[in-house]
Amino acid sequence: MDLESVNPELAEIDGQVGDILRALQNGFQKLDKIKDANRRSRQLEELTDKMRDCKRLIKDFERVVKDIAGSTDPDTARMLHDRKQSMIKELNSYVALKKQHASENKRVDLFDGPSVEDGFGEENVMLASNMTNQQLMDQGNQLMDETDQAIARSKQTVQETINVGTETAAALKSQTEQMSRIVNELDSIHFSIKKASQMVKEIGRQVATDRCIMALLFLIVAGVIAIIVVKIVNPQNKNVPNIPGLAPPVSRRLLSIVEDI
Structure with a gap:
């Protein structure tokens, strides 16, 4: 029976599931030919994503079947x-293959020598099942030594990072203190400039006052000199006031009277 005649959505889901299952079949066939562990891991990840998509589609298929259960006859439902x-059975077969390849990858990761991409041939790759107890122990000891070396390098890197952090913190503290001193000096300079500006203003005011006084004294002295000059030149001028301490000129008539006496 054609699924298209039963329900178009079911037919579409069935086609998508079929495409994914064929892709899984081809993917696992290619996986058997891949020798590099990293490439095998990437291929397994891609196949795992496809299996997740297939599982989701199967759930959608089951949901649609439940939705149309009331309108289908027993033969169609069966x-x-x-x-x-x-679909579930075929998907489960690929899930089992995935688990098998994943376990093989773990064994290869644990007991493999360097990969082909690292410049070594495939003859150096040895599975645990083909190794003797002594080889297993030697390989395990080598892995432990490499792990200890990696841990030692990590500790050294951490210590160097801590030292750099300590030096950086000390440098930042010194720079902060220096900046604080600079700020204090700038405040002191600003205060000194402000004080000097006030003093300049006071001196300017004092100089202006002194100039006014000197100008006034000059005017007084000039006035006195002018009066004296006028009195000497024209002693009969009544408009010119007498200056205290300065006696008026003695006339000739007064002098002749004094002589007669």
């Missing part, structure tokens, strides 16, 4: 059930 079980 056919849909068998189709779902077939």
